Amino acid sequence: MMTLLTAFSIVPDLEALSEADWAPESDLKIDTSFTPLDWNSFDESALEMSLKLSDQPKGSFCIRKYALTVGQEFCDQFLKTLAALKFDQLVRVDPSNEDLRFRPDVISQIITSFAQTQAHPDFILMGRQKQGGDNACTPLLTAELLGWPCVTQVISLEAVDEHHLSVTSKVDGGTVVQTISAPCVLSIGDAPCSYLRVPTLKDKMTYGKQPITQLTLADFPEAETILTNPSVELRSLTPIRREREGFRIEADTAEEKAEILYRDYLKGRLNRL
């Protein structure tokens, strides 16, 4: 049997915020409570890759899948989707009111402790970066805490046997394919065609009510210790404005707009190339 632990985050749709919404509150938080929620895109790829590994012909080895998230109660509806997609164990660690946006050290310690004490995975999968904090640290720190190797920018996975995966990853200047043995942390990058599948209604009814294990930070004393002793302190948040003239071409038809665009703004520049 191969055991996979996939750690994921649920994030607000930041593109739904208007310019005026990017105003930090007194505690340096941005109010995203009214925005739609979605899978963190890199983590979504990690979850789908876990499922693809399980799509093996009958008779081959079994894959046990844990899904772990650190987040508030709203994450439960997403965990239910994963239950319907036949993840075996669903775990949510409630951070209470702690601000973990820029604390990949705390998140990676939670994942590490969970892996060491409960899941005992062969491989840990997670997205390379979470929208919001944009720390791009958690898989790397997890690997270091566990003393495991880490493959970054993973774009494709295939099972070789119970203890080995064939991994394709991007590196500077090209692509690497290698067969890796457990244990290893896999940091998922820009993996094409890895949107999370939708569970069938039948699977929702059959598997969707699986219980979610709820834990708190108190269940992770090492993470609590790190939380109280931060090495990074957020001092300010400022909106980034990147605006240009934005001169709008006005005309009655699209063809007329295209003509103005070509004649007045493009033709001369193209001739000078």
Added chain:
Amino acid sequence: MKAVLVMNACTDDYREQGRLLAAFLAQRAKGIDAAVAVVFHTEDANRAELLSAVPVYGAILVCLANARTETMLNQLAVLRASEAADVYLFTGNCFGSELAIRMGQRCGGTSMAAVDSVECARERIIVTKAVYSGHMEAEFALKRAPFCLSVSRSCAEPVTEIEKSAVLLKELTAVERSENDFSEDFTFAPEDQEQNLENAPFILAAGRGAKSQEGIEYMAEAAEKLGAELGVSRPVAMSAWTAMNRLIGVSGAMIKPEICIAAGVSGAPAFYAGIEKSKFIISINSDPRAPIHRKADVAVVDDWHIILRHICSEFLKDSKNTTEDNT
């Protein structure tokens, strides 16, 4: 504070790494004294060329059999004993981003990826970086040295050339021990060098508004007719409507063409960071509220199909007339 630069010359872009680090030190770093660079390279590297890409006084060259980060990390731990510094600066490519974070953890310091600026303030440093997918700039105080930082690829305009070659301080050969035993059949396939978005003078950048693979194929044809390279946003690349090496943005190419037409693009910051160094940006999007219109020099609120078709037709007409005039 004393700083050491870390460069990966196992890849062809090491000169760009040197130019970016030089620009970062000159424009975005205060109170940093960087005199030494550690340069990882493979056996076939030309030593003189490596030294000419290093933007500080001296270089320690470390030869590797393979460009493996696990081996690089072990070498950095060894070098830290003789070349201890308060700050280690890495370029923000795949290798640099990984090494900075893992080295920071290994040596009990503080690490941060994609940093835009750094300022030393007694025993701590103040750094800025883009967060919230590029919507906000955060300022952080980092408290525990050594500080291992990767530098954002868009933090500064790279210098045009490194003025003086570095002095060779030391040459080492890394010995792989058991750190890569988890991996077998390691095969590296280099990227197609023919298509280089970062040096193209004219780019048509396609976004989610293309709506389908057919839409992207239409845009690719339009790009070819106009003599432009096609680039795409992340949703397009993730849908596999085109090859991933056409991706523009923080995880793809950072382009700087004379002209960039952004068609069907919303203008999300992570994408815009990849085109913001374009000299002239034209946006085409039927949504008048799309942020890309405010970030362009000229905006067209309409259907990109019609606009591109008409532009191509005008361009071909002009090209034909020019050819006839010449004959």
